[in-house]
Amino acid sequence: MQSQTCCNCVDPKILAPALIRWALGLLFLFGGIGKLMNLSGFVNGYLLPAFDKTFLPGGLVAAYGYALPFVEVLLGVLLILGLCRTCALLLSGVTLISLAFGQILLQQHATVANIFVYILMTAIALWMGEHDRWTLDGCCLSRKCNKADAA
Numbered sequence: 001m002q003s004q005t006c007c008n009c010v011d012p013k014i015l016a017p018a019l020i021r022w023a024l025g026l027l028f029l030f031g032g033i034g035k036l037m038n039l040s041g042f043v044n045g046y047l048l049p050a051f052d053k054t055f056l057p058g059g060l061v062a063a064y065g066y067a068l069p070f071v072e073v074l075l076g077v078l079l080i081l082g083l084c085r086t087c088a089l090l091l092s093g094v095t096l097i098s099l100a101f102g103q104i105l106l107q108q109h110a111t112v113a114n115i116f117v118y119i120l121m122t123a124i125a126l127w128m129g130e131h132d133r134w135t136l137d138g139c140c141l142s143r144k145c146n147k148a149d150a151a
């Protein structure tokens with residue numbers, strides 16, 4: 001039997017959840033940064049007019065719009081770094097569901113379908129959590145890999 005080293009962190013089971021997490025993290029990080037660059041324009045120029053004909057109160061839509069970019073940036077950073085991995089993925093899924101709800105109200109079915117792909121990616125990353133070693137919570141170069149090597 002060959003002795004395993006930390007190089008087993010290039011195993012596809014270990015890389016797959018990290019790649020999904022990094023992709024979602026980039027999506028959230030740069031989506032949030034783009035909104036923050038023109039926050040007032042995002043809320044007043046896009047969200048409020050778009051949701052004006054829905055049953056959602058304007059104040060709720062505005063509050064959501066002002067909070068969303070900060071949530072997206074935070075989730076993006078957490079996902080990319082692998083900090084609070086499970087919580088970050090769960091909150092990402094909830095955020096994506098809230099975005100899908102808004103797009104359903106706007107009858108943007110193609111956008112809803114795209115969001116559901118991201119929700120599926122989030123669920124897969126959660127499901128594969130035991131294999132996700134490329135995180136700062138349990139970095140491959142520290143305790144998780146050493147525990148795996150000892151087994």
